[in-house]
């Protein structure tokens with residue numbers, strides 16, 4: 497019997513994408529973190545994670561405990577950074593804030609008009625590789641945390657026994 501292997505589909509070129517002209521005359525893909533920053537209410541309280549990467553309060557505060565506001569006891573959840581293929585990558589750690597919603601928030605403000613949900617499809621294709629990488633990163637972090645917690649509890653257990 498011949499085994500058939502599924503051939504993997506070639507990854508679609510990211511060149512095919514929708515771009516928007518924004519209020520500042522630049523296209524969406526030309527916007528920088530600074531262009532996005534004006535629409536982040538708590539931008540002044542940002543925490544610099546590393547160069548061109550900031551942790552800020554989410555633009556969907558209603559999805560977060562304490563409005564994602566440190567002043568109210570919340571923990572900032574949104575990361576805005578410069579990506580390899582994109583000037584700006586925004587992502588919220590909360591699953592209630594999918595990238596499509598975050599993007600829609602910024603896009604409608606950058607272009608100055610309400611963006612219907614079709615935006616969901618366009619940037620999705622553009623972001624697939626990036627999203628995948630982030631999901632993997634998230635998974636790895638979760639795994640590492642679990643591993644860490646496990647070895648920590650083992651250590652605690654061992655210490656208790658040796659007493």
Ligand SMILES: [Zn+2]
Pocket residue numbers: 554555556557559560573574588589590592593
């Ligand atoms: Zn959020």
